[in-house]
Amino acid sequence: MEKILTKNIDKPNSQDIKVYLDGGGYKALEGVLTLKPEEVIDEVKKSRLVGRGGAAFPTGLKWEFTRREKDEPKFIVCNADEGEPGTFKDRVILSNNPHLLLESIIIGGYAIGASQGFIYIRGEYFEEIKRLNKAIEQARAKGYLGENILGSSFSFDIQLYQGAGSYVCGEETTLFESMEGKRGQSRERPPFPAQFGFMGKPTVINNVETLCNVPAIITNGGDWYSRIGSPDSPGPKLYCLSGQVNKPGVYELPMGITLRELVENHGGGVKGELKAVLPGGVSSSLLTDLNVKLDYKGVREAGSMLGSAAVIVINKDTSIVDVAKNTMEFFAHESCGLCTPCREGTRRAKEILTRFANGGGRVEELALLLELGEVMFDAARCGLGQAAMNTTTSAIKLFRDEFEQKVRK
Amino acid sequence: MVTLTINDEKVAVPEGTTIMDAAKEAHIDIPHLCYLEGLESYGACRVCVVEVEGEGRLVPSCMRPVREGMKVHTHSARVRRARRMIIELLLANHPSDCFTCERNQICELLKLAFELGVKEVRFDGEKPSYELDETSPAITRDPNKCILCGRCVRVCHEVQTVSVIGFVNRGSETMVSTFMGNGLGNVECTNCGQCIHVCPVGAIKERSAVDEVWAALADPEKHVVVQEAPAIRAVLGEDLGLPAGTLVAGRMHAALRRLGFDAVFDTNFTADLTIMEEGSELVKRITEGGVLPQITSCSPGWIKFAEHFYPDLLPNVSTCKSPQQMFGPLAKTYYSQKAGVDPRKIVSVSIMPCTAKKFEAQRHEMTDSGFRDVDYVLTTRELARMIKEAGIDFAGLPDEPAGELMGLYSGAGTIFGATGGVMEAALRTAYKLVTGKELEKLDIEPVRGLDGLKTATVDVDGLEVKVAVAHGLGNAREVLDEVRAGKSPYHFIEIMACPGGCVGGGGQPISFDLALRGVRGQVLYNEDKALPYRRSHDNPSIKKVYEDYLKEPLGEKSHHLLHTKYTERERV
Numbered sequence: 001m002e003k004i005l006t007k008n009i010d011k012p013n014s015q016d017i018k019v020y021l022d023g024g025g026y027k028a029l030e031g032v033l034t035l036k037p038e039e040v041i042d043e044v045k046k047s048r049l050v051g052r053g054g055a056a057f058p059t060g061l062k063w064e065f066t067r068r069e070k071d072e073p074k075f076i077v078c079n080a081d082e083g084e085p086g087t088f089k090d091r092v093i094l095s096n097n098p099h100l101l102l103e104s105i106i107i108g109g110y111a112i113g114a115s116q117g118f119i120y121i122r123g124e125y126f127e128e129i130k131r132l133n134k135a136i137e138q139a140r141a142k143g144y145l146g147e148n149i150l151g152s153s154f155s156f157d158i159q160l161y162q163g164a165g166s167y168v169c170g171e172e173t174t175l176f177e178s179m180e181g182k183r184g185q186s187r188e189r190p191p192f193p194a195q196f197g198f199m200g201k202p203t204v205i206n207n208v209e210t211l212c213n214v215p216a217i218i219t220n221g222g223d224w225y226s227r228i229g230s231p232d233s234p235g236p237k238l239y240c241l242s243g244q245v246n247k248p249g250v251y252e253l254p255m256g257i258t259l260r261e262l263v264e265n266h267g268g269g270v271k272g273e274l275k276a277v278l279p280g281g282v283s284s285s286l287l288t289d290l291n292v293k294l295d296y297k298g299v300r301e302a303g304s305m306l307g308s309a310a311v312i313v314i315n316k317d318t319s320i321v322d323v324a325k326n327t328m329e330f331f332a333h334e335s336c337g338l339c340t341p342c343r344e345g346t347r348r349a350k351e352i353l354t355r356f357a358n359g360g361g362r363v364e365e366l367a368l369l370l371e372l373g374e375v376m377f378d379a380a381r382c383g384l385g386q387a388a389m390n391t392t393t394s395a396i397k398l399f400r401d402e403f404e405q406k407v408r409k
Numbered sequence: 410m411v412t413l414t415i416n417d418e419k420v421a422v423p424e425g426t427t428i429m430d431a432a433k434e435a436h437i438d439i440p441h442l443c444y445l446e447g448l449e450s451y452g453a454c455r456v457c458v459v460e461v462e463g464e465g466r467l468v469p470s471c472m473r474p475v476r477e478g479m480k481v482h483t484h485s486a487r488v489r490r491a492r493r494m495i496i497e498l499l500l501a502n503h504p505s506d507c508f509t510c511e512r513n514q515i516c517e518l519l520k521l522a523f524e525l526g527v528k529e530v531r532f533d534g535e536k537p538s539y540e541l542d543e544t545s546p547a548i549t550r551d552p553n554k555c556i557l558c559g560r561c562v563r564v565c566h567e568v569q570t571v572s573v574i575g576f577v578n579r580g581s582e583t584m585v586s587t588f589m590g591n592g593l594g595n596v597e598c599t600n601c602g603q604c605i606h607v608c609p610v611g612a613i614k615e616r617s618a619v620d621e622v623w624a625a626l627a628d629p630e631k632h633v634v635v636q637e638a639p640a641i642r643a644v645l646g647e648d649l650g651l652p653a654g655t656l657v658a659g660r661m662h663a664a665l666r667r668l669g670f671d672a673v674f675d676t677n678f679t680a681d682l683t684i685m686e687e688g689s690e691l692v693k694r695i696t697e698g699g700v701l702p703q704i705t706s707c708s709p710g711w712i713k714f715a716e717h718f719y720p721d722l723l724p725n726v727s728t729c730k731s732p733q734q735m736f737g738p739l740a741k742t743y744y745s746q747k748a749g750v751d752p753r754k755i756v757s758v759s760i761m762p763c764t765a766k767k768f769e770a771q772r773h774e775m776t777d778s779g780f781r782d783v784d785y786v787l788t789t790r791e792l793a794r795m796i797k798e799a800g801i802d803f804a805g806l807p808d809e810p811a812g813e814l815m816g817l818y819s820g821a822g823t824i825f826g827a828t829g830g831v832m833e834a835a836l837r838t839a840y841k842l843v844t845g846k847e848l849e850k851l852d853i854e855p856v857r858g859l860d861g862l863k864t865a866t867v868d869v870d871g872l873e874v875k876v877a878v879a880h881g882l883g884n885a886r887e888v889l890d891e892v893r894a895g896k897s898p899y900h901f902i903e904i905m906a907c908p909g910g911c912v913g914g915g916g917q918p919i920s921f922d923l924a925l926r927g928v929r930g931q932v933l934y935n936e937d938k939a940l941p942y943r944r945s946h947d948n949p950s951i952k953k954v955y956e957d958y959l960k961e962p963l964g965e966k967s968h969h970l971l972h973t974k975y976t977e978r979e980r981v
Contacts (some may be wrong), residue, residue: 166579183576188452188472337557337576337583338453341491344498344532347581351534368531372494378467379455379491386466 004216004236005209006252009096015131017138020099026144028215032107033152040111041067044214046222050233053079053172053207054280054307054383056296059214062204065194067112069202074114077179077198077205078105080121080128081163081170084281085330086310089238090208092250094121094128097212098135102158104211106144107218109156112204116157120175123163132160167334171382172205174336185338186382207308209238230256230295239294243278243313244271256298260290263313272315276398280307282327283387285394286314304394305387320399321406324392325353331388341376342385348372349392356406363407366396413479428470428481429457437483440492440521443558444471445607447921449567451559455495456521460485467491489525496522499556501532502581503610510554510611515919517609518556539584544592547600547616547767548915552584554612561585561604561613564921568908569882571714573598585612588981596981597717599882601710601906602764602915615764615916618785619795625756625785626669633756634744635665636676636736636815640762640826640911641789643932648793648918649803654928656936659808662816664796665760666809672744675811676759677818679732679739680825680834681945682954683707686971687729687831688838688945689962691901695872696843700724702877702892702899705831707731709769710906710915712975714882719889720977725902728972732825733759733766734775736815737782738970743958744815752778758785760792762826762914765906777970788916817950820851820937827930828880828910829856829863832903836867836876837944844870851943857934859909859927862887864899876901881908 008014008023020026032040045060066074078101082090093101105117121129136158139145147155161179163169169178173187176198187196197203213235217225226234237255239262242248246268253262259277263270276286279294285304292302299306314323332346349372352365373389380386396403410421413431420434427450429439443454450471458467462480467488470481482488500522507519539552559576562585566572573596577586587596605613625631642658651657665673691703706712706727715726729735736759741752759766763786769775770783787795796803810816821837824830833853840848855865856876861884867874877899879885885904891897907913909926912933920926942948959966 184579188469190474332580335580337579337581340454340456340495340498340557343557343581343583344502348498348501348532348534351532364531371490375491375494378487379458379495381452381455381469 003252005100005212005238006092006097009092014096015098015135017099017135017142020097025099026103028218029103029106029144030150032110032218033150033154037067037111037113040107040218043217043222044111047213047217047225048234049210049213049217049225050296051207052209052237052308054283054305056233056306059206059210062194062206063108063112066202066204069195071202073116073201074112075198075201075203076105076108076112076114076117077175077203078117078119078208078211079170079172079175079205080119080125080208081175082122082208083167083170084283084308084310086242086278086281086312087240087308089240089250089308091125091128092238093208093212094125095131098132099139100212100215101208102135102139102144104214105158106149106156107214108204108206108211110154114204115155116159118159118161118179118198120161120163120169120179123165129160129162136160166336168336168382168384171384174382175205176203183336185336188381229254230293230298232256232297233295237294237309240308240310241267241313242310244315244318245269245313246271256293256295258290259287259292259294259311262294262311263290267313270313270315272317274313275316275318275320276314278312278314278391279309280305281310281312282330282391283307283383285390286398288398319357320395320402321353321356324395325350325357327391328353328388331384335384339381339385341380342388345372345376345380345385346388349389353392356403359406360408361403361406363404366400366403369393370396411475411477413475413477413481415481416483422475424474426475428459428468428473428475431475432470432481432483439470439483440525441471442517442521442556442609443560445560445921447568447923448560448563448607451563454556454558456492458488458491459483460488492525493527496525496527497530498532500527500530501534502536503556504536504553511614512611516611542587542592543616544594545598545600545616545768546594546771547764548593548598548602548605548613549616550585550593550613551611552586554610555585556610556612557583557585558609560607560609564603564607567883569599569601569603569906570886571597571599571601571882574604591981597978599710599714599906600765600768600915601882603907603921605764605915606919606921615788615791616767617791618767618787619791622758622785622787622795625758630754631756632671632750632754633669633758634672634674634740635670635758635760636674636679636733636740637661637665637760638676638733638762638826638911639680639823639830639933640914640917640929641760641792642823642936643826643912643929644762644917645789645793646803648790649796651804653925654932656932658936659810660803660806662811663806663809664801664803667801668795668799670758672748673811674736674740674815675818676732676736677822677825678815678948678950679735680822681819681948681951682735682971683729683732684821684834684838684945685951685955685962686967687727688835688842690727690729691835691839692842693963695900702897702902703727705903707825707831708765708904708906709763710765711882711885711904713765713768713978714885714906716975716978717980719893722889722892723975723977725892726975728974730971730973731769733761733783733786734769734973735971737770737775738778739815739954741778741780741782742970743954747814752780756785757783758787759783760787760789762789762911762917764788764915766916774973790916790918793918813950815950817948819945819948820940820943821945822948823940824933824937826911826933827857828859828905829878829903830910830933832856832876832878832901834945835901836874838946839874840869841944841946843872846870847944856903859923874901875899876903878903880905880910882906
């Protein structure tokens with residue numbers, strides 16, 4: 001498959017605007033400026049692109065909802081707060097192809113009727129922040145950002161926001177709160193960002209990878225794009241492969257390849273003997289079957305979720321109890337503390353799993369953890385708490401004997 | 410209108426109604442904890458979750474607006490399981506000291522745990538061990554009991570616009586704290602105590618003086634004098650088994666005597682005195698070109714708010730001490746001389762609806778008698794507990810008057826306890842001071858009631874006096890910003906820190922129900938109507954204190970004992 005998202009990144013200085021322009025960069029934007037915003041949105045809808053941040057919402061629809069809102073101004077925000085353990089795909093683009101992202105945001109801004117865009121970037125991405133700032137300067141100098149872009153009546157600029165190290169700020173409504181200078185706590189939905197986003201204004205918020213599909217869709221057409229990869233959720237996908245695998249890394253491959261293809265053909269196979277895979281990072285449930293199709297539907301049907309496609313491979317030398325404990329430590333640390341189920345639930349789950357890991361578990365606590373997982377899914381305020389127990393719950397269901405061995409004698 | 414189904418019952422409610430409010434139409438009061446009427450919904454506790462058909466997860470009913478055709482189940486098995494576990498999780502992190510807890514009888518968490526059928530707490534793990542915040546002379550906070558519902562944070566921010574408490578840290582380390590953890594005593598806290606009313610558990614309470622007062626009462630060497638604020642008589646009964654809206658002035662005096670106080674007087678007397686001084690001050694400012702508008706100074710929460718946030722307007726604030734602090738020095742001078750009691754032996758106790766009064770009594774200026782003018786301040790709640798501790802059958806007590814010397818009061822003094830009351834009382838006397846004639850119609854309706862900001866123009870024999878009344882510090886900001894901008898049309902402004910005035914003070918029986926505060930205020934207006942004197946200047950004991958001791962309003966003695974000054978305080 002021709003690379004769409006990681007195109008040109010092997011070239012020296014791929015982050016530079018010259019290299020980007022040489023590879024046909026900003027041509028899509030030029031084309032877009034001759035179209036009506038509605039036509040741009042139609043093309044994105046035709047492509048059937050869905051969000052790559054994890055929620056898999058149709059991007060074209062999101063843009064359309066926001067465009068239709070009466071309130072002004074409108075904003076487009078790129079979520080570059082990549083913080084899930086095992087996720088490092090957006091970093092590749094931010095670092096090596098920043099102009100692809102800028103071009104995509106500008107197109108999005110044009111489509112929805114915004115004149116200001118933002119990139120909310122993970123605070124620890126120091127080098128990427130430098131490169132993005134440089135790229136924004138270059139784009140301004142060339143007239144791709146600023147007043148009357150390329151002589152058109154469209155004016156647009158992009159501002160960078162640096163996160164302060166909180167994972168939950170990558171949750172879209174929390175991200176707005178953070179941008180507004182408030183505590184990193186999620187908002188209740190509805191209202192959704194399309195109606196009430198940054199500063200209470202209609203806002204499109206898209207993940208880095210999602211946005212970066214747009215120039216190719218504009219250039220080659222939505223129909224062309226919709227034929228790539230899986231018919232259920234077409235397009236290329238950046239898979240972050242990590243864990244006990246021979247060749248970890250970021251792979252741009254079509255949606256809908258099997259887990260086996262990714263791990264064995266591209267990742268060089270499992271180090272040791274396979275025990276399980278987390279297909280969508282530590283918020284997802286464990287899978288043991290490599291024949292699962294890696295698209296949103298395929299992974300969902302297998303009982304997990306693709307999320308941002310952080311594929312973490314776990315071999316048989318690894319204690320699944322430790323895996324579960326590890327994920328709960330993460331979530332207990334990152335819970336914002338606002339809602340009871342997540343704040344109290346993650347810490348109690350962590351305590352229980354720590355006792356198990358130390359051989360001091362109580363058998364009745366396995367049922368308690370499963371119940372807690374269901375209540376947190378049902379009642380936690382945002383995705384962090386709702387999904388925090390997924391790995392643990394699946395670990396108990398799939399590897400109950402491992403937990404039972406850790407019960408206090 | 411939106412039509413939806415709640416537990417198979419069809420209800421129609423206006424668009425924008427939350428599921429929680431809509432459920433009331435179906436006779437369902439959805440259990441809740443962080444939600445509180447009068448504050449913005451917050452959606453943190455998740456106790457109020459309900460099941461909505463077609464949605465994958467439960468939804469918080471306090472925040473979710475209804476939708477046409479929505480099918481809601483408010484107590485399905487899934488809902489009940491979630492609620493129970495949420496309470497279980499809160500209990501797992503809560504001290505189990507219910508026996509000795511302040512909120513023993515009225516804890517919302519305890520009540521929910523029982524009502525929702527929580528039978529055991531299956532989680533055991535770390536519990537918090539935070540230090541108490543005891544930096545304030547008025548309010549103490551126990552973060553260990555805090556369940557992070559955020560009601561205190563919201564009332565401080567939304568209603569009072571003081572915003573001295575907020576959430577810090579995250580996850581299980583989240584806590585409510587002040588700027589840099591400095592403590593309530595070291596930030597702009599006004600000590601209004603509204604946070605106490607909204608707290609569902611025992612995490613915030615007044616700094617109690619009950620034991621000190623018991624010790625003074627038990628000490629034969631001490632002569633313990635007591636005063637009770639106007640608002641106590643309208644509210645005390647609520648904590649002692651009487652229905653809301655019961656006037657208990659006579660029983661209150663009787664109970665205090667039975668507790669062992671040596672002299673039972675009444676703050677209403679010094680409320681009348683305040684009117685004499687403050688009314689004279691207003692007339693002086695108007696006739697001699699002083700700083701206007703004049704703003705009342707009875708509410709110590711408001712005073713501290715002004716010192717922090719509006720120091721430029723301190724010259725507008727009346728120099729009159731509050732009735733509590735007028736009573737204090739008079740008890741240790743005037744009363745001491747009249748009764749022939751050594752002022753060193755006098756312990757001056759006040760019963761106040763207010764937590765800020767505890768702070769006010771400790772202000773360094775408040776020693777004009779040569780002693781600490783007021784030694785101990787008890788809230789209504791503290792007095793109610795002392796009455797219970799002594800086993801007094803409060804409801805069955807006879808009505809007794811306060812001692813006449815400093816306890817006879819007019820209707821003008823008693824309405825101080827309701828928002829607008831000070832204004833109304835002042836106008837009744839100011840009219841006389843300016844015109845030499847009596848105001849015929851004593852009920853000044855436009856300044857009564859629960860509107861956040863009330864205004865009136867009173868014709869004082871040709872002089873149009875414009876007045877405004879604000880209660881709740883958020884409402885106060887509106888009038889104050891006008892004054893600051895030089896655009897205020899008013900001559901006289903009454904400000905009370907607490908919504909509803911003193912009947913809603915931070916020391917009153919726990920409730921954040923504004924309508925109840927209205928009922929309490931009405932008690933005072935009713936008493937006013939029934940009293941033989943309704944103007945402060947008609948009160949014979951007021952006439953006597955001027956004849957025998959003070960000589961004249963704004964005179965030298967008054968200046969020394971009854972007036973004060975204010976200090977700009979820093980913003981942190």
